[in-house]
Amino acid sequence: MTAPLPIDGPAAPPxxxxxxxxxxxxxxxxxxxxxxxxxxxxFAWPQFQAALIDRIRIWETSHPEGECWDYYQHWLGALEDVLAADGTVFADEIELRARELANRPAGHDH
Structure with a gap:
Protein backbone atom coordinates (compact mmCIF):
# COMPACT_ATOMS: atom_id res chain seq x y z
CA MET A 1 0.00 0.00 0.00
CA THR A 2 1.44 3.37 -0.98
CA ALA A 3 0.31 6.87 -0.22
CA PRO A 4 -1.36 8.62 -3.18
CA LEU A 5 0.65 11.84 -3.08
CA PRO A 6 -0.86 14.70 -5.06
CA ILE A 7 1.39 16.53 -7.53
CA ASP A 8 -0.27 19.89 -6.96
CA GLY A 9 -2.80 21.51 -4.67
CA PRO A 10 -2.68 22.42 -0.98
CA ALA A 11 -1.64 18.97 0.25
CA ALA A 12 1.09 18.38 -2.37
CA PRO A 13 4.55 17.97 -0.84
CA PRO A 14 7.37 20.26 -1.98
CA PHE A 43 -5.27 5.52 9.07
CA ALA A 44 -6.78 6.07 5.64
CA TRP A 45 -4.96 8.46 3.33
CA PRO A 46 -8.02 10.69 2.75
CA GLN A 47 -8.25 11.18 6.53
CA PHE A 48 -4.63 12.35 6.70
CA GLN A 49 -4.96 14.47 3.57
CA ALA A 50 -8.05 16.24 4.98
CA ALA A 51 -6.20 16.95 8.24
CA LEU A 52 -3.23 18.34 6.30
CA ILE A 53 -5.44 20.56 4.16
CA ASP A 54 -7.19 21.82 7.33
CA ARG A 55 -3.83 22.64 8.94
CA ILE A 56 -2.69 24.52 5.86
CA ARG A 57 -5.99 26.39 5.52
CA ILE A 58 -5.88 27.47 9.16
CA TRP A 59 -2.31 28.68 8.77
CA GLU A 60 -3.14 30.60 5.60
CA THR A 61 -6.01 32.43 7.28
CA SER A 62 -4.40 33.14 10.65
CA HIS A 63 -0.59 33.22 10.46
CA PRO A 64 1.17 36.34 11.70
CA GLU A 65 2.79 38.54 9.08
CA GLY A 66 6.34 37.39 8.44
CA GLU A 67 5.88 33.90 9.90
CA CYS A 68 7.79 31.36 7.84
CA TRP A 69 5.92 28.67 5.93
CA ASP A 70 7.00 25.11 6.74
CA TYR A 71 5.08 22.39 4.92
CA TYR A 72 6.44 19.61 7.10
CA GLN A 73 5.40 21.34 10.32
CA HIS A 74 1.85 21.11 8.97
CA TRP A 75 2.53 17.51 7.89
CA LEU A 76 3.46 16.60 11.47
CA GLY A 77 0.53 18.55 12.88
CA ALA A 78 -1.84 16.65 10.59
CA LEU A 79 -0.37 13.36 11.80
CA GLU A 80 -0.90 14.45 15.40
CA ASP A 81 -4.50 15.40 14.60
CA VAL A 82 -5.24 12.04 12.94
CA LEU A 83 -3.66 9.97 15.71
CA ALA A 84 -5.33 12.03 18.44
CA ALA A 85 -8.74 11.83 16.73
CA ASP A 86 -8.80 8.05 16.88
CA GLY A 87 -7.25 7.80 20.36
CA THR A 88 -3.93 6.34 19.22
CA VAL A 89 -2.15 9.13 21.10
CA PHE A 90 -3.40 12.05 23.13
CA ALA A 91 -2.55 15.70 22.63
CA ASP A 92 -1.15 16.06 26.17
CA GLU A 93 1.20 13.11 25.54
CA ILE A 94 2.43 14.76 22.35
CA GLU A 95 3.03 18.06 24.16
CA LEU A 96 4.90 16.36 27.00
CA ARG A 97 7.14 14.40 24.65
CA ALA A 98 7.80 17.49 22.51
CA ARG A 99 8.92 19.41 25.61
CA GLU A 100 11.19 16.52 26.63
CA LEU A 101 12.79 16.43 23.20
CA ALA A 102 13.18 20.21 23.09
CA ASN A 103 15.07 20.13 26.39
CA ARG A 104 17.71 17.67 25.18
CA PRO A 105 21.29 18.93 24.98
CA ALA A 106 22.40 20.51 21.71
CA GLY A 107 23.69 17.92 19.26
CA HIS A 108 21.64 15.07 20.74
CA ASP A 109 20.10 13.37 17.70
CA HIS A 110 18.38 10.24 19.01
Missing part, protein backbone atom coordinates in the same frame (compact mmCIF):
# COMPACT_ATOMS: atom_id res chain seq x y z
CA UNK A 15 9.19 19.04 -5.09
CA UNK A 16 12.19 20.04 -7.18
CA UNK A 17 12.56 18.57 -10.68
CA UNK A 18 9.74 16.15 -9.85
CA UNK A 19 11.52 14.75 -6.77
CA UNK A 20 10.33 15.21 -3.19
CA UNK A 21 12.23 18.02 -1.51
CA UNK A 22 13.42 17.87 2.10
CA UNK A 23 15.39 20.80 3.51
CA UNK A 24 16.23 19.02 6.77
CA UNK A 25 16.69 15.35 7.75
CA UNK A 26 13.75 15.48 10.17
CA UNK A 27 11.44 16.32 7.27
CA UNK A 28 12.23 13.10 5.40
CA UNK A 29 11.82 11.13 8.63
CA UNK A 30 8.43 12.77 9.28
CA UNK A 31 7.39 12.03 5.71
CA UNK A 32 8.46 8.40 6.02
CA UNK A 33 6.71 7.99 9.34
CA UNK A 34 3.37 9.13 7.90
CA UNK A 35 3.68 6.98 4.79
CA UNK A 36 4.69 3.94 6.87
CA UNK A 37 1.82 4.40 9.34
CA UNK A 38 -0.61 4.74 6.45
CA UNK A 39 0.87 1.65 4.80
CA UNK A 40 0.41 -0.35 7.99
CA UNK A 41 -3.28 0.58 8.10
CA UNK A 42 -3.07 3.06 10.99
Missing amino acids: RANGELLFAEPWQSRAFGMVVTLHGSGA
Whole structure:
Protein backbone atom coordinates (compact mmCIF):
# COMPACT_ATOMS: atom_id res chain seq x y z
CA MET A 1 0.00 0.00 0.00
CA THR A 2 1.44 3.37 -0.98
CA ALA A 3 0.31 6.87 -0.22
CA PRO A 4 -1.36 8.62 -3.18
CA LEU A 5 0.65 11.84 -3.08
CA PRO A 6 -0.86 14.70 -5.06
CA ILE A 7 1.39 16.53 -7.53
CA ASP A 8 -0.27 19.89 -6.96
CA GLY A 9 -2.80 21.51 -4.67
CA PRO A 10 -2.68 22.42 -0.98
CA ALA A 11 -1.64 18.97 0.25
CA ALA A 12 1.09 18.38 -2.37
CA PRO A 13 4.55 17.97 -0.84
CA PRO A 14 7.37 20.26 -1.98
CA ARG A 15 9.19 19.04 -5.09
CA ALA A 16 12.19 20.04 -7.18
CA ASN A 17 12.56 18.57 -10.68
CA GLY A 18 9.74 16.15 -9.85
CA GLU A 19 11.52 14.75 -6.77
CA LEU A 20 10.33 15.21 -3.19
CA LEU A 21 12.23 18.02 -1.51
CA PHE A 22 13.42 17.87 2.10
CA ALA A 23 15.39 20.80 3.51
CA GLU A 24 16.23 19.02 6.77
CA PRO A 25 16.69 15.35 7.75
CA TRP A 26 13.75 15.48 10.17
CA GLN A 27 11.44 16.32 7.27
CA SER A 28 12.23 13.10 5.40
CA ARG A 29 11.82 11.13 8.63
CA ALA A 30 8.43 12.77 9.28
CA PHE A 31 7.39 12.03 5.71
CA GLY A 32 8.46 8.40 6.02
CA MET A 33 6.71 7.99 9.34
CA VAL A 34 3.37 9.13 7.90
CA VAL A 35 3.68 6.98 4.79
CA THR A 36 4.69 3.94 6.87
CA LEU A 37 1.82 4.40 9.34
CA HIS A 38 -0.61 4.74 6.45
CA GLY A 39 0.87 1.65 4.80
CA SER A 40 0.41 -0.35 7.99
CA GLY A 41 -3.28 0.58 8.10
CA ALA A 42 -3.07 3.06 10.99
CA PHE A 43 -5.27 5.52 9.07
CA ALA A 44 -6.78 6.07 5.64
CA TRP A 45 -4.96 8.46 3.33
CA PRO A 46 -8.02 10.69 2.75
CA GLN A 47 -8.25 11.18 6.53
CA PHE A 48 -4.63 12.35 6.70
CA GLN A 49 -4.96 14.47 3.57
CA ALA A 50 -8.05 16.24 4.98
CA ALA A 51 -6.20 16.95 8.24
CA LEU A 52 -3.23 18.34 6.30
CA ILE A 53 -5.44 20.56 4.16
CA ASP A 54 -7.19 21.82 7.33
CA ARG A 55 -3.83 22.64 8.94
CA ILE A 56 -2.69 24.52 5.86
CA ARG A 57 -5.99 26.39 5.52
CA ILE A 58 -5.88 27.47 9.16
CA TRP A 59 -2.31 28.68 8.77
CA GLU A 60 -3.14 30.60 5.60
CA THR A 61 -6.01 32.43 7.28
CA SER A 62 -4.40 33.14 10.65
CA HIS A 63 -0.59 33.22 10.46
CA PRO A 64 1.17 36.34 11.70
CA GLU A 65 2.79 38.54 9.08
CA GLY A 66 6.34 37.39 8.44
CA GLU A 67 5.88 33.90 9.90
CA CYS A 68 7.79 31.36 7.84
CA TRP A 69 5.92 28.67 5.93
CA ASP A 70 7.00 25.11 6.74
CA TYR A 71 5.08 22.39 4.92
CA TYR A 72 6.44 19.61 7.10
CA GLN A 73 5.40 21.34 10.32
CA HIS A 74 1.85 21.11 8.97
CA TRP A 75 2.53 17.51 7.89
CA LEU A 76 3.46 16.60 11.47
CA GLY A 77 0.53 18.55 12.88
CA ALA A 78 -1.84 16.65 10.59
CA LEU A 79 -0.37 13.36 11.80
CA GLU A 80 -0.90 14.45 15.40
CA ASP A 81 -4.50 15.40 14.60
CA VAL A 82 -5.24 12.04 12.94
CA LEU A 83 -3.66 9.97 15.71
CA ALA A 84 -5.33 12.03 18.44
CA ALA A 85 -8.74 11.83 16.73
CA ASP A 86 -8.80 8.05 16.88
CA GLY A 87 -7.25 7.80 20.36
CA THR A 88 -3.93 6.34 19.22
CA VAL A 89 -2.15 9.13 21.10
CA PHE A 90 -3.40 12.05 23.13
CA ALA A 91 -2.55 15.70 22.63
CA ASP A 92 -1.15 16.06 26.17
CA GLU A 93 1.20 13.11 25.54
CA ILE A 94 2.43 14.76 22.35
CA GLU A 95 3.03 18.06 24.16
CA LEU A 96 4.90 16.36 27.00
CA ARG A 97 7.14 14.40 24.65
CA ALA A 98 7.80 17.49 22.51
CA ARG A 99 8.92 19.41 25.61
CA GLU A 100 11.19 16.52 26.63
CA LEU A 101 12.79 16.43 23.20
CA ALA A 102 13.18 20.21 23.09
CA ASN A 103 15.07 20.13 26.39
CA ARG A 104 17.71 17.67 25.18
CA PRO A 105 21.29 18.93 24.98
CA ALA A 106 22.40 20.51 21.71
CA GLY A 107 23.69 17.92 19.26
CA HIS A 108 21.64 15.07 20.74
CA ASP A 109 20.10 13.37 17.70
CA HIS A 110 18.38 10.24 19.01
